[in-house]
Amino acid sequence: xxxxxxxxxxxxxxxxxxxxxxxxxxxxxxxxxxxxxxxxxxxxxxxxxxxxxxxxxxxxxxxxxxxxxxxxxxxxxxxxxxxxxxxxxxxxxxxxxxxxxxxxxxxxxxxxxxxxxxxxxxxxxxxxxxxxxxxxxxxxxxxxxxxxxxxxxxxxxxxxxxxxxxxxxxxxxxxxxxx
Amino acid sequence: xxxxxxxxxxxxxxxxxxxxxxxxxxxxxxxxxxxxxxxxxxxxxxxxxxxxxxxxxxxxxxxxxxxxxxxxxxxxxxxxxxxxxxxxxxxxxxxxxxxxxxxxxxxxxxxxxxxxxxxxxxxxxxxxxxxxxxxxxxxxxxxxxxxxxxxxxxxxxxxxxxxxxxxxxxxxxxxxxxx
DNA sequence: AACACCATGTAATCAGTTACATGATTAT
DNA sequence: ATAATCATGTAACTGATTACATGGTGTT
Numbered sequence: 143x144x145x146x147x148x149x150x151x152x153x154x155x156x157x158x159x160x161x162x163x164x165x166x167x168x169x170x171x172x173x174x175x176x177x178x179x180x181x182x183x184x185x186x187x188x189x190x191x192x193x194x195x196x197x198x199x200x201x202x203x204x205x206x207x208x209x210x211x212x213x214x215x216x217x218x219x220x221x222x223x224x225x226x227x228x229x230x231x232x233x234x235x236x237x238x239x240x241x242x243x244x245x246x247x248x249x250x251x252x253x254x255x256x257x258x259x260x261x262x263x264x265x266x267x268x269x270x271x272x273x274x275x276x277x278x279x280x281x282x283x284x285x286x287x288x289x290x291x292x293x294x295x296x297x298x299x300x301x302x303x304x305x306x307x308x309x310x311x312x313x314x315x316x317x318x319x320x321x
Numbered sequence: 322x323x324x325x326x327x328x329x330x331x332x333x334x335x336x337x338x339x340x341x342x343x344x345x346x347x348x349x350x351x352x353x354x355x356x357x358x359x360x361x362x363x364x365x366x367x368x369x370x371x372x373x374x375x376x377x378x379x380x381x382x383x384x385x386x387x388x389x390x391x392x393x394x395x396x397x398x399x400x401x402x403x404x405x406x407x408x409x410x411x412x413x414x415x416x417x418x419x420x421x422x423x424x425x426x427x428x429x430x431x432x433x434x435x436x437x438x439x440x441x442x443x444x445x446x447x448x449x450x451x452x453x454x455x456x457x458x459x460x461x462x463x464x465x466x467x468x469x470x471x472x473x474x475x476x477x478x479x480x481x482x483x484x485x486x487x488x489x490x491x492x493x494x495x496x497x498x499x500x
Numbered sequence: 501a502a503c504a505c506c507a508t509g510t511a512a513t514c515a516g517t518t519a520c521a522t523g524a525t526t527a528t
Numbered sequence: 529a530t531a532a533t534c535a536t537g538t539a540a541c542t543g544a545t546t547a548c549a550t551g552g553t554g555t556t
Binding site for chain 2: 145148149151152153155156171172173215218219221222223225226227228229230231232233234235236237238239240241242243244245246249250253256257260283284285286287288289291292295296298299300302303306307310311314
Binding site for chain 1: 514515516517518519522523524525526
């Protein structure tokens, strides 16, 4: 039972779902490809944590709808009481910033512009999600609300930093030697 | 040449260093164990991107001091012009928050308290680093300043969120059914 | 006496990505 | 026509962690 397995159980504690949809839904929280999800679900099923029923479709491929079992719910509840791993972030941009004096200002600015656009997309996605949830009945769980807010806090800080960093880079270019 | 390899070259573009110290210094930006660093350095050396000289020590074990070559610097400069991968964050806490209704409020609060302490430690580390750099001569490069600021922006947002989330959880507990 | 730090390396395993494989439906 | 979406799966590979291995110095 690794973290991704618990992540799948966590999603399934809200609603039964197919492997395909679980793969799409877990992306923002724990990126994983279908080639990792499908074997894990089979493993969780052989361990008795989930079960599936085949749903035959005519217009689309048949699918397996997985649901969490009592054993799965108990495992999930126990996991909540265990110590939580520290977050891990890996960002190539950070490594590039570290040696940015080796490159041209134009390249660095281009990199930051691309990242700015990425964060803006993220923020827009979060805010559209927020609207969707606001109109939803029943209203979303506290957990969902906390996660949306966490994303918004993070992305807004990242956005602010990127804009600040771009100004610094431009200022640094204009005044390379302050005599 | 993977991202960690470029990360090592990035550190070495500032100063020559041992594998052991590179391992320690890269932790905040790209977590990696010594068992991953040492073989990569050997690989970078066989590719001509770095070279090492043995430094014999009496009180401590001998060490290899690696320095970047011209080929390494060129590779680094070219890397700066290439498209940058999007950042990847994996946080077990996020997956736990998603299914928090399955657990006790006390367990969730304990989890958030632990995370709060972690972010506070991070912030303190960043601010002590900042002081160290402020007294340093020569003053740190623009890259270093940008990274310190990025860390501070992120951690402060995370801290704010954690405190806000704890208040939400407490409020939710007191008023579970708002009739 | 037991543990942490310095310093390097390899072996085994686990986690994650890319590629291979299939095939119908719908949109551009 | 070409590509994207839905839907599942396996195989090969790369990336990352844990464990094995050694050994002196300094700290509690």
